[in-house]
Amino acid sequence: MKITDVTTAIVRIVGPCVLVKVITDEGIVGLGECYPSAPASGIVEAINSMKEHLVGQDPREINPLHERIRRFNLFTGAQGGAVITALSGVEMALWDILGKNLGVPVYRLLGGKFRDSVRLYADCHAGMIDAEAHHIERAGGEDDRDARMIEESVAMALEALSQGYTAIKFDVDDIYHPYKRDLWNWTLSPREIESIELRVAAIRGAIGSDVDFAIDVHARFDLPSAIQIARAVAPYRLMWLEEPVPPENVESLVTVRAASPVPICAGENAYTRYGINNLIQRGAVDIIMPDIAKFGGISEAMRAASLAEMHYLPFSPHNVCGPLGTVAMAHVCAAIPNFLALEFHGIDLNYWEDLAFYAAGKVIQNGAVPMADAPGWGIEINDEVARQHIHHRMAHDYFGEPI
Numbered sequence: 001m002k003i004t005d006v007t008t009a010i011v012r013i014v015g016p017c018v019l020v021k022v023i024t025d026e027g028i029v030g031l032g033e034c035y036p037s038a039p040a041s042g043i044v045e046a047i048n049s050m051k052e053h054l055v056g057q058d059p060r061e062i063n064p065l066h067e068r069i070r071r072f073n074l075f076t077g078a079q080g081g082a083v084i085t086a087l088s089g090v091e092m093a094l095w096d097i098l099g100k101n102l103g104v105p106v107y108r109l110l111g112g113k114f115r116d117s118v119r120l121y122a123d124c125h126a127g128m129i130d131a132e133a134h135h136i137e138r139a140g141g142e143d144d145r146d147a148r149m150i151e152e153s154v155a156m157a158l159e160a161l162s163q164g165y166t167a168i169k170f171d172v173d174d175i176y177h178p179y180k181r182d183l184w185n186w187t188l189s190p191r192e193i194e195s196i197e198l199r200v201a202a203i204r205g206a207i208g209s210d211v212d213f214a215i216d217v218h219a220r221f222d223l224p225s226a227i228q229i230a231r232a233v234a235p236y237r238l239m240w241l242e243e244p245v246p247p248e249n250v251e252s253l254v255t256v257r258a259a260s261p262v263p264i265c266a267g268e269n270a271y272t273r274y275g276i277n278n279l280i281q282r283g284a285v286d287i288i289m290p291d292i293a294k295f296g297g298i299s300e301a302m303r304a305a306s307l308a309e310m311h312y313l314p315f316s317p318h319n320v321c322g323p324l325g326t327v328a329m330a331h332v333c334a335a336i337p338n339f340l341a342l343e344f345h346g347i348d349l350n351y352w353e354d355l356a357f358y359a360a361g362k363v364i365q366n367g368a369v370p371m372a373d374a375p376g377w378g379i380e381i382n383d384e385v386a387r388q389h390i391h392h393r394m395a396h397d398y399f400g401e402p403i
Helices: 040-054 062-072 082-102 130-140 142-162 190-207 223-236 250-259 272-281 298-310 323-334 383-387 393-399
Strands: 003-012 016-024 029-034 117-123 167-171 212-216 240-242 264-266 342-344 356-358 368-370 379-381
Touching: 003 040, 003 393, 016 040, 016 082, 029 082, 029 323, 029 379, 040 062, 040 082, 062 082, 062 298, 082 298, 082 323, 117 212, 117 323, 142 167, 142 190, 167 190, 190 212, 190 223, 223 240, 223 250, 250 264, 250 272, 272 298, 298 323, 323 342, 323 356, 323 368, 323 379, 383 393
Parallel strands: 117 167, 117 342, 167 212, 212 240, 240 264
Antiparallel strands: 003 016, 016 029, 117 368, 356 379
């Protein structure tokens, strides 16, 4: 079997996701997805540059092909960014080909599944987008603004529970808070901390004790503020506090973790097993969360999960993909023992499920991804729906004709 072509499409899902097709001379087509950590068009260009290492090669030689491309780019971006994100989607498609060729699900190729379905946590965003909240504050004052934020957040949390999710996450960083002293300074004011605590308390009170509840602050706080937030929300039994400080300085994250009574989750800004290993070895995290469609791909995810398992740390991938990438990540999550929860970022995206055909029926069933006993990923893209959400005209290669 030989690779004859690699094509791409940029489809607007949660963000401008890059879909990848690896086409073979035996009629088997592998599908992958990468989420852009750089402009999506840059990822497409990176994939196009990889064709010279792929066309004419046996797609079943997954690890050698991955390493061949990575080593070729050692001086042109193989440490992270667009090159590794592009390689993640290509490698994902190669696993799909191997599973289809052998007639087995990818999770079986990864060693078998520990679970029949993969639990998701619903990313409920901020409950109300920052810009809208900003206008409410202007109109009604900060007390009315906080009340509306809490009301929206509680409603969204209860909606997620009604759909069967047993874990949720909220973004609690608020760049438009009226008591923010300076948009450039990452120090929180006392009233900002109070607002965050009130929201967390209200959500926990509404959902009860049986639901896992995490918060994300998108690396927007400085070190003392991160520690204050961790201590303020400690009574509410959080699953984790995510990315409390910017990712460049790992030692600051180590300091926060040492002072935090809440588990610290990070890793979406790390690339390859080397980046994850750095976080683990330096004691910076309680939970690792690489984005498999961004940080290096399926084999790298298995290696990262094993590193975490050796240190008794849970594995909980970041995920902003469509159905294809989500199912591929679920195969990894099913095949490792130390899995906690997989992110789902499309709870308010009404066409998310329509983007693909899944062998197990709906991709998300009762807050989880059921594992299909079908070759490869067990999922195919619904081209008709995907065409309706094209983000960039470079998609004509993927669909085989101009659009």
